[in-house]
Amino acid sequence: MTLRERILSVYRGDTPDVVPYMLDLSHWFYWKHHLPWDLSIPYDQPEYALIDYHRQVGAGFYMPNMGAFYTTSFPDDIEAIVEKRQRNGVPEIVWRFTTPLGSIERARIWEEKTYAWGISQWGISSEQDLRIFARAMAGRTYAPMWDKYREWNEYVGDLGVVYLSAGYSAMGHLLNYWMGIEQTAYASVDIPGVLQETVEAVNANNLDLIDLLCQSP
Incomplete structure (x- = not known):
């Protein structure tokens, strides 16, 4: 069996000849x-070198981290911007929503030691910020x-296979991108109603994406 056949057999509930060996080496x-x-940008072309490396080491491929397989648009009264800037000479990426209710933004800064983008600014710190987030994401x-x-x-x-990712759920966005664990926990006690409304609105929108992905090849 090929690596692809082994992975697909597991999804079908069958037993492959050996356990599929698949890694995200990105x-x-x-x-x-x-x-x-x-x-700040999606990858609209396959990562040929990364896929070739998986092939070289015999590791099954499955995760196109920044692969773009659908577009996301917002209503005319909502502006979603991603921009780069420098903070003390270090690259930083900013994500900003501007809505009729106001604006919020979050940022991540490059960290050479971890070779990753660490969070330098959370985007939500108030009830109004949460409403802005819901307005943008639900649209x-x-x-x-x-x-x-x-x-x-x-x-x-x-x-291997190519996963079609729908991204984070509403709580995933809040915990990992916009609020963090501490602020989300506080919100669940201080403004539980607004938090629940936000989660339900954003997750309902996510289901539109799930419906689209279910029609994919």
Whole structure:
């Protein structure tokens, strides 16, 4: 069996000839080869070198970390911006939502020692910020780019599969991107109603994306 056949057999509930060996080597690969990786833009082409390295070491591929297989749009009254800036000579990326309710922004800064983008600024610190977040995220619409998915899938071939990621749930966004564990925990006690409304609105929007992904190749 090929690596792809083994992985798919597990999803079908069958037993492969051996346990599938599949790894996400992206972060390690970027560090080893001193390659930049940019969270501000999606990758619209397959990461050929990364896939080739998986093939070289015999590790199944599955995770196109920054692969773009659909577009995300916002209503006309919402502006979603991603921009780069320098903080004390160090690259920093800012994500900003501007809505009729106001604006919020979060930031991540490059950390050479960990070869990663550490959080330098949380984006939500008040009830109003949370409402702005909900307004922006609940208004998203999606459109497929299945041709991009096919490019990745064809290049990976029998080496594995190409996951179609729907990203984080509402709580995932809050915990990992916009508020952090501490502020989210406080919000669950101080403003539980607003937090619940936000989570339900954003997750309902996420289901639109799930419906789209279910129609994918």
